[in-house]
Amino acid sequence: MKIDLPNHTASQLCSDDDSDQHSLRSRKRAATRLTIRREAIALGLAHGYENVTVEMICAASTVSPRTFFNYFGSKEGAYISAHKPLPTAQQHRDFVEGAGPSVFRELFELICGTFLAAETDLELFQGRHRLIYQTPELLNREKSRISEMEEIFAGYVLERFQHEGRSTTDTPDLEDEAHMVVALASGALRFALQKWVAGNFTSTRETLMRTTSALIQRVTTNEHWP
Amino acid sequence: MKIDLPNHTASQLCSDDDSDQHSLRSRKRAATRLTIRREAIALGLAHGYENVTVEMICAASTVSPRTFFNYFGSKEGAYISAHKPLPTAQQHRDFVEGAGPSVFRELFELICGTFLAAETDLELFQGRHRLIYQTPELLNREKSRISEMEEIFAGYVLERFQHEGRSTTDTPDLEDEAHMVVALASGALRFALQKWVAGNFTSTRETLMRTTSALIQRVTTNEHWP
DNA sequence: TTGCAAATTTGCAGGAACTGCAATTATTCT
DNA sequence: AGAATAATTGCAGTTCCTGCAAATTTGCAA
Known part of the structure; x- marks a missing residue:
């Protein structure tokens, strides 16, 4: 090998x-x-x-x-995170075929689950995190790594949409819609991750979920559409 | 000099x-x-x-x-875009103090306006765009450039929130909320930009605005919150 | 116009990241 | 043990990039 x-x-x-x-x-x-x-x-x-x-x-x-x-x-x-944390085939399928009421919530849980499962060595993780966030060059790399992940998850969301019966020919913007869902969820995740790191990895995933979900809701519902 | x-x-x-x-x-x-x-x-x-x-x-x-x-x-x-397209002080103020009904719409218009105003040499712009999108390394740079812009605009949104009377002490997540608003608007912008480039720079800004606005609306309202 | 001051360009020496290749050393398999 | 395979290493060479000082160009004023 x-x-x-x-x-x-x-x-x-x-x-x-x-x-x-x-x-x-x-x-x-x-x-x-x-x-x-x-x-x-x-x-x-x-x-x-x-x-x-x-x-x-x-x-x-x-x-x-x-x-x-x-x-x-x-x-x-x-320096850059080693793992490309991909969901298992099982998680993937569950998400795509899941017909729950909130794509955001389920996507967030999917990402959260995959992401956290991948990090094993907390000490290394913390050190790396601290260094990355104080080094512009590394931060840029990290960001683009994240946006690669987002691509992948956008793919999943698209699959889910199609599984729900919506087609690209029917709705040409479907792919963009998927990307925007991911953008939003990813914003939420960044937020959650920050809280998690700031709070020294103590808060439970459940708490984070609740807070974050409230945040998303606030962002999208305070809006009066033109 | x-x-x-x-x-x-x-x-x-x-x-x-x-x-x-x-x-x-x-x-x-x-x-x-x-x-x-x-x-x-x-x-x-x-x-x-x-x-x-x-x-x-x-x-x-x-x-x-x-x-x-x-x-x-x-x-x-x-290779990377030369200009850091910043809004004029005027545009900035208008946005912060504007009390319109939709932050998204106004933010989008702000970004759009600033961004498009900056590009003068269309031919150069197209060539660069093509090259960047076929070169992973450059694409990464470009992405991080974009996310730097997003930081800036997130700052504006935060200012606007504060101008609306919401304070960080009152709502600790306010900054995160700002970031998420930007994430969403930025997703919309990426979408718009793609259409614009794909359509050879023909469609009017107004058309793009309408389509995009519809897209955002769809993303955020089809959702049944937990 | 001439000549001085400031801005700009250039050459050169050198550091650091990285690659290909071939030799050496360590592990695995029989 | 000895052959086969994998990992490590040294070395030469390319490319990106920097500091420094010399040469060149431009702006300006006498």
Whole structure:
């Protein structure tokens, strides 16, 4: 099994996808990857992202620069969230075929669920989050990562619409409608995530859901349409 | 007057801001800048962004590489939209103090007006647009540029809320609410822009407004809240 | 017009990110 | 153990980008 081909064109950064479970090899790889990430973030937090060189990171994690690039493909790669949190086929189907009354609520739950499930190492997550939000360049990357996710979820919403019997030929804007639903839900998620991080990861998902749902409602119903 | 300090940290790319009007100097600078942009985009369209080197661009526009970086600070700089289209103080005030019934509509008009007013050279605009949307790296930049704009407009919406008497202490989520309003309006704008470009810049702003407004309405009113 | 001051362009040296290639070392399989 | 496979590494080279100081151009005033 070859490591992470630098499939850089598609703005792929890297994946922690370890399809093998328990070979010495894959455990070692996972360990190395984690070490590099940790050192990278520690250095970034200590000296500021732009003052950290790949060489420093390598020195701190005792790998060669070449190996660093084998793993991450780019300096940023070591900083940007590893997982592309995709819903399971099951979650996907449930959402598409679910006929609940509120697309927003269900979409939000879907995203929430997928997103939170993916993050395992809280400490790493926090460090990365702090660093990203104090580094414009990383923040930009993060934002575009998020907007890639949004594309995907917009696809799901579109599927759901079609499953509800609405067709693109019938409603040409259907795709745009899907995108806007996602934009709104995503705004809500950003909000929720901020609360969650600010509150040190304490509040329950249920509480967040309630608050957020109220927010969406307020935004969209205070409006007097022309 | 010094040229464009490479204020690169704040993800500033460059500005075509020519505060002087008519000195030979500034006209020459403007011309050079335009030439470089044109050549850069032409080369990008011809060979693909990543296969174009700064040296090629320089050769095509007869400036030294060092001068290129004096102008644009980065390779991307020559490709990403130059203007940061900000509303005039007048437009800003009108929006903040306007008490119309639909924030969305007025925000959309504000953005639309500011945005379209800024683009003068249609041909350049089209070329850039085409190239950006076929180059992931540039698209990311563009997206983050857009989300910077969104920040700004979210600020305006917040001001408007406050002008309406709503305070942050009263409603802690007020800022988030502003962001969500912008997210929605921005989704609408993206939609509108796409139509506009696809239709070869023919449809009137009024038509777009109507279609878009209908879209927003559909998204937010088909919803049965929990 | 001439000559000085300020703005602009340029060359050069060098740092840092990144890639391809081939050699070396470590793991896995038989 | 020994062959097959995978991971790591070194090295040379390209490209982006920066600082600095010298050369050139332009604006302006005597």
